[in-house]
Amino acid sequence: MSIVAVIGTQWGDEGKGKVVDRYGQQAHWVVRYQGGNNAGHTIVVGNEKKILHLIPSGAMHPQAGVALGQGVVISPEALIQEIESLSGVYTLESRLKVDLRAHVVTPMQIAADIQREQRGSGVGSTRNGIGPCHEDRAGKRGVRCGDFLFNPEQARRQLEKQIEHWSYAGSGEQVFMELAGFIRKLEKIFANVTDLVLDAYQQGKNILLEGAQGHLLDPDFGTYPHVTSSNPGIAGIAAGLGIDPRLVSHVTGVVKAVMTRVGDGAFPSQLVQERWQKEEVMKFIYEKEGITAEEFEAHDSKTQNVIRKKWAAQFSLPEDYAYVMQHLSDAEKYVQGQTVDPLPERLATILGSGERKQTRLNHLLGMYFMAAAGEFGATTGRPRRTGWLDLVALKDAVEKNGINGLAITKLDCLGDLPEVKVVVGYSLEDQTVSKFPEFRLQGAIPVYECLSGWDSRAVTRASIFVELPGGAQSYVRRIEDFVHCPVHIIGTGPGRNQAIELHHPFSF
Numbered sequence: 001m002s003i004v005a006v007i008g009t010q011w012g013d014e015g016k017g018k019v020v021d022r023y024g025q026q027a028h029w030v031v032r033y034q035g036g037n038n039a040g041h042t043i044v045v046g047n048e049k050k051i052l053h054l055i056p057s058g059a060m061h062p063q064a065g066v067a068l069g070q071g072v073v074i075s076p077e078a079l080i081q082e083i084e085s086l087s088g089v090y091t092l093e094s095r096l097k098v099d100l101r102a103h104v105v106t107p108m109q110i111a112a113d114i115q116r117e118q119r120g121s122g123v124g125s126t127r128n129g130i131g132p133c134h135e136d137r138a139g140k141r142g143v144r145c146g147d148f149l150f151n152p153e154q155a156r157r158q159l160e161k162q163i164e165h166w167s168y169a170g171s172g173e174q175v176f177m178e179l180a181g182f183i184r185k186l187e188k189i190f191a192n193v194t195d196l197v198l199d200a201y202q203q204g205k206n207i208l209l210e211g212a213q214g215h216l217l218d219p220d221f222g223t224y225p226h227v228t229s230s231n232p233g234i235a236g237i238a239a240g241l242g243i244d245p246r247l248v249s250h251v252t253g254v255v256k257a258v259m260t261r262v263g264d265g266a267f268p269s270q271l272v273q274e275r276w277q278k279e280e281v282m283k284f285i286y287e288k289e290g291i292t293a294e295e296f297e298a299h300d301s302k303t304q305n306v307i308r309k310k311w312a313a314q315f316s317l318p319e320d321y322a323y324v325m326q327h328l329s330d331a332e333k334y335v336q337g338q339t340v341d342p343l344p345e346r347l348a349t350i351l352g353s354g355e356r357k358q359t360r361l362n363h364l365l366g367m368y369f370m371a372a373a374g375e376f377g378a379t380t381g382r383p384r385r386t387g388w389l390d391l392v393a394l395k396d397a398v399e400k401n402g403i404n405g406l407a408i409t410k411l412d413c414l415g416d417l418p419e420v421k422v423v424v425g426y427s428l429e430d431q432t433v434s435k436f437p438e439f440r441l442q443g444a445i446p447v448y449e450c451l452s453g454w455d456s457r458a459v460t461r462a463s464i465f466v467e468l469p470g471g472a473q474s475y476v477r478r479i480e481d482f483v484h485c486p487v488h489i490i491g492t493g494p495g496r497n498q499a500i501e502l503h504h505p506f507s508f
């Protein structure tokens with residue numbers, strides 16, 4: 001019997017689903033403890049891709065029960081849609097449990113989140129009402145799933161408080177009736193998830209805890225205020241599940257070799273220039289779809305997402321990018337003002353001249369990662385910002401979450417470069433630091449260490465560690481040395497089975 005947690009160490013989207021999928025094969029229960037439908041993980045059903053937002057990706061394992069603890073905020077409408085989207089594929093009726101104490105996301109909160117983002121005073125949220133739901137919970141205006149079933153008058157009163165607080169134009173009774181209808185539809189799945197987990201644990205079952213988002217989005221330890229509203233790591237397990245976190249026997253921290261971020265906020269090792277990235281991606285999409293920017297903008301946001309996602313999946317870079325990557329050593333020398341003899345004319349034309357050269361080269365690299373790793377949002381199809389792996393931030397995640405083993409994802413996507421970089425410190429105005437500079441991130445200049453690159457196909461072919469190319473082995477070993485934590489699993493390709501497993505937590 002074990003309780004194993006899989007958590008994100010970065011800004012979410014680290015590829016936790018792949019690890020949960022593997023470990024879930026041994027699990028009797030797969031349980032989420034925080035977040036809400038702001039998460040998005042893609043699962044493949046036959047030839048079809050489905051995106052889950054609330055239901056744990058462990059749903060793919062028919063032997064496992066799946067549960068949402070009280071720390072997950074629940075949009076009942078979204079949950080019903082998700083259950084329906086899986087019907088005929090996975091039977092969830094008898095396997096899915098949701099804690100009665102989980103807070104309900106209401107239309108007032110969703111409207112407030114959207115308005116805030118539209119006014120430009122948000123943090124680039126997912127617009128699902130997650131932030132306002134947590135604000136109402138802390139402000140004692142929240143309403144829990146169980147309130148609708150056992151104390152409807154309290155639910156009504158709480159909804160009225162929210163209507164007043166958010167200056168919502170709708171009627172309280174109408175909101176109540178709508179939400180109560182959804183909750184009644186879901187009635188059979190509600191339970192006390194704490195008891196369920198503890199009972200299963202005492203019966204010797206394996207429990208897998210599936211985190212959402214990641215350490216750098218933690219409201220206490222992340223890049224505040226550009227964070228989510230619940231603790232994605234070990235602290236969230238105690239608060240969001242009501243279990244003693246010392247029962248967790250193993251914490252796997254998922255780290256993506258290509259670092260990414262969506263939404264606003266600092267990202268010191270970011271390579272892409274967002275405005276250029278958006279322009280280039282949208283130009284590709286307009287051409288492929290055969291529409292103008294005005295025609296695209298005239299669509300509602302759901303249709304825009306569908307179009308973006310359709311073409312994001314096929315995104316490819318112009319020839320110039322491959323050319324620069326093939327001549328990366330010369331390109332680096334050129335932007336640093338060193339002599340390159342002879343300097344290929346094409347390189348100079350692509351990179352331009354003056355101060356902008358370095359920015360341009362960084363951007364090309366970031367776009368190369370984005371394309372290689374398919375870094376587009378699962379829900380919106382928007383390109384993610386990309387950059388080099390930050391080991392200082394990773395060490396912070398390891399220390400604060402008691403991570404015992406790392407899962408590195410997308411190692412293959414960093415391939416085919418003469419050298420790769422990792423952040424090992426930050427240069428501030430007056431000093432160089434090796435700790436995460438929480439209050440000075442905006443001005444922090446990363447200090448990089450350069451490591452040898454590797455052939456991505458050799459990574460994809462490897463099925464045991466020693467089959468990895470030397471550069472990739474050294475990269476993994478350097479991560480372990482720097483953060484003082486062993487690597488337990490390495491993702492070597494997009495396929496379900498493309499991974500090298502060094503240790504399995506349920507066999508500890």
Ligand code: IMP
Pocket residue numbers: 011012013038039040123124125126127128129130131212213217226227228229262263264
């Ligand atoms: P919220 O959680 O919707 O309030 O958004 C707050 C911040 O967290 C924004 O920067 C979001 O982009 C980010 N965020 C929330 N969920 C995810 C996720 O699953 N992956 C990546 N970023 C996320």
